[in-house]
Amino acid sequence: MRSWITVQKVKAMKNKKVAIRLNNVSKRFGHNPAVNQLNLDIYEGEFLTLLGPSGCGKTTLLRMIAGLESVSDGKIYLNEIEVTNLAPQKRNLNIMFQDYALFPHMNLIDNVAYGLKIAGYSSSERRARATEWLKKFGLLEKAEQRPNAISGGQRQRVALARCLITDPSALLLDEPLSALDANLRLQLRTELRKIHVEQGKTFICVTHDQEEAMALSDRIAVLKNGYLEQVGSPEELYDQPKSEFVATFFGRSNLWPAKISNGKALLDDGTLIDIAGQWADGSKVKLVMRPENFVISDEKHFDGKVTDVRIRGALAEISVVIFNLTAQVEISRNSQTVPNKGDFIGLKLNGPIPIVPVP
Amino acid sequence: MRHVPAGNPWQLVLPALFLMIVLFLSPIVNMVGLSLTTSQGVSIQNYVNFFSTSHLTDAMMRSIQLAGIATLISSIISWPLAFFLAYCIPVQFRIAALLLLIAPFWTSFTIRAFSWQLVLSDNGVIAASLSYIVGEPVSVGILYTMAASILGLTLFGTMLTTLTLFGAMTAINQNLLEASASLGAKSWSIFRDIVIPLATPGWLVGTTLTFVICVGDYAVPTLLGGGLKPVLAQLMLSTVKGTYDLPNAATMAMILMFIVLLAALPMTLHILVLRKQS
Amino acid sequence: MTIFGLGYATRLGLNFFFSAVVLCIYAPIIVMIIFSFNSGRYQTLPFREFTTDWYARMLQDQNFIDGLGNSLIIASSVSISATILGFLAAYSFQKAEFPAKPIALGLLLAPLAFPLILVGIGMRLQFTSLGVKPGLWLVAMGQTIYVLPLAILNLRVGIANVSSSLEDAAISLGASRIRTLVEIIAPACRSTIIATLLITFTFAFDEFIIAYFLTNFEITLPIKIWTTLVTGFDPTVNAVGSGVFIFSVTLGLLAQILLFKRQPGKFS
Numbered sequence: 001m002r003s004w005i006t007v008q009k010v011k012a013m014k015n016k017k018v019a020i021r022l023n024n025v026s027k028r029f030g031h032n033p034a035v036n037q038l039n040l041d042i043y044e045g046e047f048l049t050l051l052g053p054s055g056c057g058k059t060t061l062l063r064m065i066a067g068l069e070s071v072s073d074g075k076i077y078l079n080e081i082e083v084t085n086l087a088p089q090k091r092n093l094n095i096m097f098q099d100y101a102l103f104p105h106m107n108l109i110d111n112v113a114y115g116l117k118i119a120g121y122s123s124s125e126r127r128a129r130a131t132e133w134l135k136k137f138g139l140l141e142k143a144e145q146r147p148n149a150i151s152g153g154q155r156q157r158v159a160l161a162r163c164l165i166t167d168p169s170a171l172l173l174d175e176p177l178s179a180l181d182a183n184l185r186l187q188l189r190t191e192l193r194k195i196h197v198e199q200g201k202t203f204i205c206v207t208h209d210q211e212e213a214m215a216l217s218d219r220i221a222v223l224k225n226g227y228l229e230q231v232g233s234p235e236e237l238y239d240q241p242k243s244e245f246v247a248t249f250f251g252r253s254n255l256w257p258a259k260i261s262n263g264k265a266l267l268d269d270g271t272l273i274d275i276a277g278q279w280a281d282g283s284k285v286k287l288v289m290r291p292e293n294f295v296i297s298d299e300k301h302f303d304g305k306v307t308d309v310r311i312r313g314a315l316a317e318i319s320v321v322i323f324n325l326t327a328q329v330e331i332s333r334n335s336q337t338v339p340n341k342g343d344f345i346g347l348k349l350n351g352p353i354p355i356v357p358v359p
Numbered sequence: 360m361r362h363v364p365a366g367n368p369w370q371l372v373l374p375a376l377f378l379m380i381v382l383f384l385s386p387i388v389n390m391v392g393l394s395l396t397t398s399q400g401v402s403i404q405n406y407v408n409f410f411s412t413s414h415l416t417d418a419m420m421r422s423i424q425l426a427g428i429a430t431l432i433s434s435i436i437s438w439p440l441a442f443f444l445a446y447c448i449p450v451q452f453r454i455a456a457l458l459l460l461i462a463p464f465w466t467s468f469t470i471r472a473f474s475w476q477l478v479l480s481d482n483g484v485i486a487a488s489l490s491y492i493v494g495e496p497v498s499v500g501i502l503y504t505m506a507a508s509i510l511g512l513t514l515f516g517t518m519l520t521t522l523t524l525f526g527a528m529t530a531i532n533q534n535l536l537e538a539s540a541s542l543g544a545k546s547w548s549i550f551r552d553i554v555i556p557l558a559t560p561g562w563l564v565g566t567t568l569t570f571v572i573c574v575g576d577y578a579v580p581t582l583l584g585g586g587l588k589p590v591l592a593q594l595m596l597s598t599v600k601g602t603y604d605l606p607n608a609a610t611m612a613m614i615l616m617f618i619v620l621l622a623a624l625p626m627t628l629h630i631l632v633l634r635k636q637s
Numbered sequence: 638m639t640i641f642g643l644g645y646a647t648r649l650g651l652n653f654f655f656s657a658v659v660l661c662i663y664a665p666i667i668v669m670i671i672f673s674f675n676s677g678r679y680q681t682l683p684f685r686e687f688t689t690d691w692y693a694r695m696l697q698d699q700n701f702i703d704g705l706g707n708s709l710i711i712a713s714s715v716s717i718s719a720t721i722l723g724f725l726a727a728y729s730f731q732k733a734e735f736p737a738k739p740i741a742l743g744l745l746l747a748p749l750a751f752p753l754i755l756v757g758i759g760m761r762l763q764f765t766s767l768g769v770k771p772g773l774w775l776v777a778m779g780q781t782i783y784v785l786p787l788a789i790l791n792l793r794v795g796i797a798n799v800s801s802s803l804e805d806a807a808i809s810l811g812a813s814r815i816r817t818l819v820e821i822i823a824p825a826c827r828s829t830i831i832a833t834l835l836i837t838f839t840f841a842f843d844e845f846i847i848a849y850f851l852t853n854f855e856i857t858l859p860i861k862i863w864t865t866l867v868t869g870f871d872p873t874v875n876a877v878g879s880g881v882f883i884f885s886v887t888l889g890l891l892a893q894i895l896l897f898k899r900q901p902g903k904f905s
Contacts, residue, residue: 089813466839
């Protein structure tokens with residue numbers, strides 16, 4: 001499925017039709033800035049996730065796109081038409097909330113059909129189309145029940161159906177999985193991804209969970225304190241983080257201070273390491289070394305002493321002290337012998353290492 | 360005003376506000392005007408007259424005294440009642456017990472005052488029971504006295520203050536009490552150091568409302584206190600419906616309003632101080 | 638409750654005190670109800686014979702029927718208009734931003750801390766000077782002012798309990814603000830609205846002093862009771878009082894139970 005998705009994604013990128021354009025968008029609450037001069041193009045048909053810790057402005061941004069929050073500065077375009085001050089009712093965007101916001105006093109059919117009712121469809125047509133959607137989502141036999149009679153996962157599907165039935169130009173999702181328990185979350189993640197592919201619509205999602213963002217998205221926009229840190233595909237963000245924040249947000253990494261010397265990174269002990277990208281000599285940087293970048297080998301970059309070994313199924317996590325630094329190393333138990341605590345080992349680095357500037 | 364795409368529905372307050380201005384604020388302004396109207400034009404003569412007429416000032420003092428005593432007594436006895444409801448009754452019966460105490464709150468003053476007549480009058484239940492015991496007619500002599508009025512108003516005030524005090528007590532975070540108990544605080548110190556300060560705003564609201572409602576009440580002083588020693592409310596009504604001396608009625612109303620504003624001062628100050636602290 | 642480790646005596650004392658106060662509150666009303674079934678013409682012991690004559694007489698009294706009818710009409714219109722106005726105002730206070738918000742709120746809640754008699758006399762004097770004759774419609778307006786603060790306070794809590802995402806969801810699906818209010822928010826805080834209707838109805842139904850000030854000869858039920866009480870005693874008052882007491886208390890209790898039970902309009 002992944003490969004097929006990639007094909008879809010490449011197709012979408014090739015078209016490069018911008019569905020939503022954010023142009024220098026800022027938001028201030030009183031004097032507190034929540035979003036700062038943010039520029040972002042969201043392409044038609046892509047699944048874009050706004051990712052960041054709480055308070056980074058991601059939900060505010062989503063609400064501004066939906067028109068539920070005013071924009072302090074800058075402009076928002078929807079299909080190349082400016083909508084900055086357009087009422088939310090007039091934007092063809094639907095938003096799915098964290099708590100799903102199903103109307104507690106209506107049964108599932110009426111919930112799903114609500115958008116059609118507002119659009120003025122006849123009662124029989126509303127019913128027919130809502131029934132179709134419930135059928136598609138396997139909820140037909142619950143059609144006459146109230147939202148509080150169904151499970152969390154079913155609620156999510158009802159909320160999705162309610163948003164999709166009016167054929168919006170994009171679907172906005174505010175923390176779509178956080179109301180669910182861990183097992184269900186994994187299952188619905190896949191389902192959400194599937195629905196996105198089937199519908200071919202632009203999905204804009206907000207989450208604080210990097211794993212969720214990676215699993216769902218074509219592209220991820222990482223936000224920090226109201227600023228856009230980096231936007232790119234999950235691979236790009238993991239392999240080529242542009243800042244320490246992005247590097248630590250995605251997965252674990254050993255961040256080692258270094259200095260650039262002749263296009264390589266020079267560590268304090270004199271080791272030179274191949275790096276990705278071009279950097280000016282003398283810049284102070286940090287190496288982003290993922291635990292899986294290390295290999296135990298005699299063709300080594302470093303010597304180190306093993307201080308701890310933890311087995312994680314097929315993997316082993318090893319803490320190694322190398323001169324004055326500690327490295328968290330991850331090796332596959334199938335392909336490599338796991339050392340013991342107290343052993344001295346040689347460590348080799350795989351491939352060019354990404355580098356982030358020291359702020 | 361900031362433009363919000365989703366709209367800022369402030370206009371929805373306007374119908375209620377309009378009604379309140381026309382039917383509440385404007386009559387008050389009108390009364391201020393009327394009370395300053397005399398045959399010689401604008402002057403404070405009506406107020407001078409009021410304060411130099413002893414049966415008017417007597418009525419004012421009676422109103423204050425009546426409401427003051429009823430408020431005082433009810434504000435004291437509502438403490439043990441609210442405490443009992445909030446801390447001594449199993450949780451599942453708490454609301455039922457509260458409702459038992461305050462249910463008659465929903466019915467009219469008039470009917471409750473009248474029912475006391477049946478008990479207190481010289482041939483009422485108390486008198487009849489006493490004479491049955493003693494064996495000869497007994498005169499109780501409570502009905503149509505200030506004591507009877509105070510009794511009626513006190514019971515009302517007790518319901519009201521217990522309700523607000525109970526609300527404040529149950530709003531106190533249970534962990535606070537448990538924390539101080541675990542620190543070794545004795546029951547009395549927990550009550551004094553935590554419950555009393557945190558419940559005081561609720562208590563002040565209850566006592567202030569009690570005073571405000573009692574000082575302007577008409578039914579209880581008439582049905583239980585009798586008409587011989589009238590309170591301000593009774594004089595206001597007889598002036599409006601009897602003598603049609605409207606400036607005079609307005610003057611009495613303004614004086615009553617002034618008393619009410621003065622009585623609400625402690626509550627207002629307390630709330631302002633609390634707001635500043637937080 | 639183990640926090641206040643009260644001694645047996647204190648506990649007993651509090652129980653006793655509570656019971657005594659409850660007795661004081663109910664005893665006279667129970668006496669009234671008993672007398673309403675007593676055949677004796679005088680309100681004194683001993684009890685004569687059981688009779689329902691006073692209730693029969695009450696229903697034959699045209700003044701009573703008129704007063705009851707007027708009171709039901711007035712109280713219904715008061716409770717409906719106060720609930721609608723209060724709902725709109727409470728929603729606006731909850732969701733909107735405007736400069737004079739605290740002042741507007743203060744004005745709308747002011748009648749709560751005002752003696753009723755001032756509302757009555759104020760309106761009477763105002764409308765007399767405008768040349769408007771007192772009448773039942775003025776009574777309804779005056780009582781609306783009096784119950785409006787209660788309605789606003791109740792409904793504010795009710796609206797605050799409705800998750801704001803419900804409203805946002807409806808708006809993003811294209812519903813207008815008013816439509817959202819009617820179709821989403823009002824049903825989501827239905828129990829608060831019903832409780833508010835009941836409470837405002839009871840208060841208006843039993844309200845005497847505003848009605849007395851704003852009428853000349855028209856009769857509401859409390860005015861009818863009052864005139865019976867002050868102009869020569871008639872034992873039917875026991876029957877009327879008992880009926881009104883039970884009716885009002887039932888409505889008031891129902892409202893309170895709804896308020897205590899109200900659930901936020903969101904899922905747990």
